[in-house]
Amino acid sequence: MEATSVRLILLLPLLGAAINGMMGLFAPAYRKQETIIGAIGTLAVAVPFVLTVLLFLGHDHGAHIVSTYTWMAAGDLSISFDYRVDALSLIMTLIVTGIGALIHLYSMGYMHGDGGYWRFFAYLNLFIFAMLNLVLAENLLVLFLGWEGVGLCSYLLIGYWYTDLKNSAAANKAFIVNRIGDFAFLLAMFLLYQAMTTAGVAPFGLDFTTIFENADVLASGTVALIVLLLFIGATGKSAQIPLFVWLPDAMAGPTPVSALIHAATMVTSGLYLLARLSPVVLExxxxxxxxxxxxxxxxxxxxxxxxxxxxxxxxxxxxxxxxxxxxxxxxxxxxxxxxxxxxxxxxxxxxxxxxxxxxxxxxxxxxxxxxxxxxxxxxxxxxxxxxxxxxxxxxxxxxxxxxxxxxxxxxxxxxxxxxxxxxxxxxxxxxxxxxxxxxxxxxxxxxxxxxxxxxxxxxxxxxxxxxxxxxxxxxxxxxxxxxxxxxxxxxxxxxxxxxxxxxxxxxxxxxxxxxxxxxxxxxxxxxxxxxxxxxxxxxxxxxxEHHVPHLTEGILLGVGALIAVVGVWLAWANYRKSGLETDNTIRRRLGAVYTLFANKYFVDEAYDATVVKPITEGSRKGLAPFDQNVVDGTVNGLAKSVSGLSGWWRGMQTGIVQNYALALVLGVVVVVALMIFV
Amino acid sequence: MEITLNWYLSLSAVLFVIGVLGVLLRRNAIIIFLSIELMLNAVNLTLVAFSQAFADVDGLVLVFFVMSVAAAEAAVGLAIVIALFRNKTTVNVNEINLFRG
Known part of the structure; x- marks a missing residue:
């Protein structure tokens, strides 16, 4: 029952993506059927949500592993498509499918009349599939598969209106910045595997069960490095310093995408990763x-x-x-x-x-x-x-x-x-x-x-x-x-x-x-x-070890409430009285600091000057000539020398049969001479 | 003076070399063709000579094979020469160089 539910939860969004994607791709008439496309897309997430609720209600608070099949096996490494049903993954699955279903429903209205309606729902369902892989995975590699999958879908959906170059650039930016984080994630996995197997943990398939059981075999320096690398991976996906620059640009995508991917689900996967590995992170x-x-x-x-x-x-x-x-x-x-x-x-x-x-x-x-x-x-x-x-x-x-x-x-x-x-x-x-x-x-x-x-x-x-x-x-x-x-x-x-x-x-x-x-x-x-x-x-x-006294706790709670009320009141009173003028008042009061805020601390400009410019300029001035002269030169030179040599060789092929016969006779003479004199 | 095996073999070698030179040097396809026949018959001569010398009929049998193959080859070869002439109006092999690279 549980295993079937998990499989259905995972596969239904994939099925929805396949139907809408394939039909839309190969049957142009289907693209106009907005009601059918939207209904399939929404049901492909709503049904898993219902299944998740049932799973959640019947959950006994333990961790259950649902195995499907072995993905790859080599020596001590054996990675399986295993999924983990426990309190954490259930909460995340509820968020992903529940809010996902609502946003699918919303998109039916919001995307009405858009030429790429089918494409939008196919991407959205594919995203849900990847996100569910991420939160339900039992080992780091399947999690990483989902991690990359959501990155891909994010890229596709940010650049959904790809005819505008601005949107494509935003999509590229999101993808590239995310890849920087993903690289650290990969290194963390390599390091974890290397450290674990060196310590004698075998077989080891990067699965959470084994990681938690054997976390104590790792040296504390290694743990710190692994957690640091995982955190860098998380800063990419979850838009933290220094890799947060992609998220504001990601708003180029349709608004439901911003709500689903860039607010509610994907960007929280970094947090999910840290929470999932919390016993290790605490070390x-x-x-x-x-x-x-x-x-x-x-x-x-x-x-x-x-x-x-x-x-x-x-x-x-x-x-x-x-x-x-x-x-x-x-x-x-x-x-x-x-x-x-x-x-x-x-x-x-x-x-x-x-x-x-x-x-x-x-x-x-x-x-x-x-x-x-x-x-x-x-x-x-x-x-x-x-x-x-x-x-x-x-x-x-x-x-x-x-x-x-x-x-x-x-x-x-x-x-x-x-x-x-x-x-x-x-x-x-x-x-x-x-x-x-x-x-x-x-x-x-x-x-x-x-x-x-x-x-x-x-x-x-x-x-x-x-x-x-x-x-x-x-x-x-x-x-x-x-x-x-x-x-x-x-x-x-x-x-x-x-x-x-x-x-x-x-x-x-x-x-x-x-x-x-x-x-x-x-x-x-x-x-x-x-x-x-x-x-x-x-x-x-x-x-x-020491609990904060109740009085202090109460005061903190009161302070928290008070600052919220004061903040809301400040904005309400000022903007009600002077509307847009308030922005100018703030600008005057803050002066240069406001310029700094309004220009986003010049982070984009700083990255442009320190990373992007050197790379593009270096490529233009250093690598392009190298490519044109050395790489292309080698390839072209090789082709030239072969063609020259063959031109010379070709002279032997006169086309006159008697020349060939002469060669034959000379060959015979040589062979006979060898037989006689050697 | 007795005619020994070496005489036959020498004659055969001379005939064969004449045939080879004909094939290599002449330009007329028919002459080349005749030269090939000469080479075949030079070989026939050696076969007969050895057969005689060693009193073995195997050589004679082989000669019949060669002759029948030569007859078939003559038919096919002449047909090719005629077809060539129809297409190119020449039997000069210097002018036929379709294999040129």
Missing amino acids: APGVMMLIAFVGAITAIMAATIAITQNDIKKVLAYSTVSQLGYMFVAAGVGAFFVAIFHVLTHAFFKACLFLGSGSVIHAMHHVEHDLEHKGVLPSSDLPYDGHFDAQDMRTMGGLKNHMPITRWTFLISTLAIAGIPFLAGFFSKDEILFKAFELGYNGATWAFVVWGIGIVTAILTAIYMMRCYMLTFEGRERWPGAMDTKPHESPWTMTVPLVVLAIGAALTGYIGLPPLIAEVLGTESWIHHYLGAEYGGPVAEFKA
């Missing part, structure tokens, strides 16, 4: 400190950039980078289950925010269309150069009256991510900050620094998210010709997922109640009990 405290700091710095850096962005999707993209930074802080301070908890809550509210922004963009596209029809566009009184931009918040505003469902769901998710008490983000973010504080309380002073950065980031988060909401939904309608051209609410396929996700954004926090509140209510943190190793779950954690 490398030095690297964990690095992880926490990288996470914290990424969080605050992305948050400061987000304040200055005008593209609604860019704000959400930097917000995602920032929230992923929080998750890495949680992993770095040894609270892996909290990281997964934040993955879960973040999946809800960020998917909801992205889909909400998609709904807004959808509506603004219609506005743009209407305006063009009426002859208002192209207009010169836009606050920016060029064409009307359906994603720019400076030409939105006042949408709350026209799009009530989008507005309310967006507001709930905004408040949730800001950390307003009793919504999902409050519980998970507060738990991360508390865990950082707890580690500091237990003697690691650096954790207080991380905690401090986290607090500052929290208030920034509240401000920039509320700014985003205010500019989009409140205030004056700022697009040209706003008097008689109004946007409309999106169809039900788009609003239903929004409502479901908003409910999740409001309520999922209650599965991870803070210890203090749980104690008062006489209950416990469900997710901690479900995932935690001390209760038989798969996720290990740092064990605090």
